[in-house]
Amino acid sequence: MRILLVEDDAALGPELKTSLGKHGYAVDLAVNGVDGEVMGKEDIYDLVILDLGLPDRSGLEVLRNWRAGKNNIPVLVLTARSAWQERVDGFDAGADDYLPKPFHTEELLARMTALLRRANQQITSQLEASGLTLDENTQSVIRDGAEVALTGTEYRLLRYMMHNPGRVLSKLQLVEHMYDDCAENDSNVVEAYIKMLRKKIGHEMISTKRGQGYVFGAAG
Amino acid sequence: MRILLVEDDAALGPELKTSLGKHGYAVDLAVNGVDGEVMGKEDIYDLVILDLGLPDRSGLEVLRNWRAGKNNIPVLVLTARSAWQERVDGFDAGADDYLPKPFHTEELLARMTALLRRANQQITSQLEASGLTLDENTQSVIRDGAEVALTGTEYRLLRYMMHNPGRVLSKLQLVEHMYDDCAENDSNVVEAYIKMLRKKIGHEMISTKRGQGYVFGAAG
DNA sequence: CCCTGAGTTAAGGCTGTCTTAAACATAAGA
């Protein structure tokens, strides 16, 4: 899952980036509204965390511009202002959720999970597909009742695929959602990790669409 | 929009029902968890507003039961408890949003709007013609309920033909839409792929117009 | 009956994918 974090606070921004990174998110940080708005228009993010109190351009304005451009990426708004009118403004501008500062990281993570789940029409909080259950806490999967440990990169790849079951995902898409910033694409990391995942979760869980990409989902 | 409101508070329940009614929502009120759970299983509500502090059955339990039964109706949770751990529990149980009491009606309305907006964004990218359904995600066709896998070139050919059912499509047209660059025309690629498609989707789906081209569509 | 266009099939070549191993990075422990 690749996240865009728009936050000008020099302390909070990097701190959040680090702690979200530990939970398996690839995070790109924008420290002002103009950069953030441009980055948010790229079609590679699964979620945006947007601070309203930006120095150059109001977060609300950024959000309105996105929505005016038919960009409907899920946006979670952060703000120090706690007046309820401000929250309503945020929703009017097209926010999907709202979290007043200060907040606990656990609550931010919970709201992020809920938003991502909702964006993919998931029902339960645990991500489940084709007999696999992804455990967000231990970064592992349950398969046939047994827990299978995953490494960080394996977890990021599998989670993205399980969020999009039955869809063809190109190698470019997968790379973009596994890593932040870096843009290179002349390697075969995806193929290598697909191989490892298949070994761990069963070869039949991921099918290859030659020339198109990979599809997560049993049978086919 | 029809809303299910599960709220035991004798004052707040009717009050909310009235004010939501003024905003154009049809609201059914359940005053306890058991009734609420049963009503929520009917497939008529667009959104549920669920109070956690119910006398007979915990709202969390109601929510878990719905989710266990594959009911994925959007649920907005209300609660008097403001501890952040409680919110995280709510999300884990499958809530889509969470609003601590006390709240302003405007904020509730704003969150309802955001939830409903997101719930209605179901994307169906399926093309149907003559009993075949083309699945753009998996690049396959459903025929008589069974999925038939297509290779890349087969898919491009069939997609173009299904986009133009009942029309005579010349071989030149077909080649041009199957390939990006090519200008050559001295091969029998089209005939070869028509053959493969007929084998996969049924001979009768594509009829030949001698000297003119092919027509997609059952019967003829 | 001839000619033209369509159907059928199989073989070769090519491109993308799989697999393996080794180099590299990182974190934990002595």
Next chain:
DNA sequence: TCTTATGTTTAAGACAGCCTTAACTCAGGG
């Protein structure tokens, strides 16, 4: 700090499946 273990990335050869072609057969129309 050095060592060790674990995870990540790169590179290269093996492999498989798809694409394309070519040769032959078949059917329709004049």
